[in-house]
Amino acid sequence: MSQEHITKILSGKGLAAKIRQNLKYQIAKSKIQPGLAVILVGQDPASEMYVRFKSQASNEVGMYLETIELPEDVREKKLLKIIEKLNKNKKIHGILVQLPLPAHIDVPLILETIDPMKDVDGFNPENVGWLSAGAPEFIPATTRGIWSLVQSTNITVAGKYVVMVGASNIVGKPTAQMFLNHEATVTVCHKKTKDLAGFTKKADILISATGVPHLIKAHMVKPGAMVIDVGTARLNGKTVGDVDFDQVKEKASYITPVPGGVGPMTVASLLQNTWDAMCLIEDIEN
Numbered sequence: 472m473s474q475e476h477i478t479k480i481l482s483g484k485g486l487a488a489k490i491r492q493n494l495k496y497q498i499a500k501s502k503i504q505p506g507l508a509v510i511l512v513g514q515d516p517a518s519e520m521y522v523r524f525k526s527q528a529s530n531e532v533g534m535y536l537e538t539i540e541l542p543e544d545v546r547e548k549k550l551l552k553i554i555e556k557l558n559k560n561k562k563i564h565g566i567l568v569q570l571p572l573p574a575h576i577d578v579p580l581i582l583e584t585i586d587p588m589k590d591v592d593g594f595n596p597e598n599v600g601w602l603s604a605g606a607p608e609f610i611p612a613t614t615r616g617i618w619s620l621v622q623s624t625n626i627t628v629a630g631k632y633v634v635m636v637g638a639s640n641i642v643g644k645p646t647a648q649m650f651l652n653h654e655a656t657v658t659v660c661h662k663k664t665k666d667l668a669g670f671t672k673k674a675d676i677l678i679s680a681t682g683v684p685h686l687i688k689a690h691m692v693k694p695g696a697m698v699i700d701v702g703t704a705r706l707n708g709k710t711v712g713d714v715d716f717d718q719v720k721e722k723a724s725y726i727t728p729v730p731g732g733v734g735p736m737t738v739a740s741l742l743q744n745t746w747d748a749m750c751l752i753e754d755i756e757n
């Protein structure tokens with residue numbers, strides 16, 4: 472590029488540390504300790520790693536934590552019973568069932584059973600509905616993390632063209648909904664989208680959450696776009712994102728790194744949701 476190009480690296484690591492610090496301070500002052508229950512079924516290495524990050528962070532900020540590890544072949548009934556018990560447990564304000572779950576378990580039934588007031592993932596259909604209606608109680612952690620990162624740049628979202636690559640219930644759909652709620656024009660692309668680059672190169676804000684390493688190349692990015700990378704994969708022994716960082720950073724105005732971008736923001740946002748759940752349940756001003 473002939474002109475000097477300055478891209479700002481959007482550090483999720485830095486912002487997440489500030490959020491945790493702030494929560495730690497609020498929790499230290501609070502009469503009630505927020506409590507989080509995390510349920511992990513089976514031994515998927517990625518899920519184990521996410522649960523470890525979530526547990527470490529909730530401990531660090533002074534939350535009460537219960538981690539419940541269940542075998543891969545756990546009966547659905549048993550899982551439902553555990554959730555029902557946690558719904559009634561006064562020490563627990565947030566309940567998270569790590570996804571994916573084994574195939575024999577009915578995921579919608581599990582998500583529906585979590586008390587909507589303790590649904591810190593925002594995946595209970597009631598909370599999905601509130602987000603769609605533009606009045607969310609809980610914003611799914613990754614979406615909240617992305618939103619906080621975008622807000623930290625002070626750019627205006629209204630009227631921007633946002634392209635969300637990936638249409639999962641966990642990231643793509645709630646994130647698209649969040650930006651639509653704030654008056655962006657939103658396109659959701661996915662595996663079957665024809666001419667992906669045709670969409671991405673028009674995006675003012677490009678968000679990718681596919682897990683396909685280096686899917687997004689420089690020619691697919693509009694000069695000056697903001698690029699948010701939610702993917703994590705291993706490539707040649709390194710952790711990389713959906714975005715070919717070294718190429719794309721030359722074109723973007725802002726870009727999130729992997730690791731150290733959206734990942735730590737997801738964890739910090741889950742803690743914020745747990746704090747919010749505690750305030751909601753205990754009727755404390757937040």
Ligand code: GUN
Pocket residue numbers: 567568569570571592612613641
């Ligand atoms: N698996 C991948 N991301 C998430 C998440 O945000 N919440 C839960 N429960 N499971 C996940």
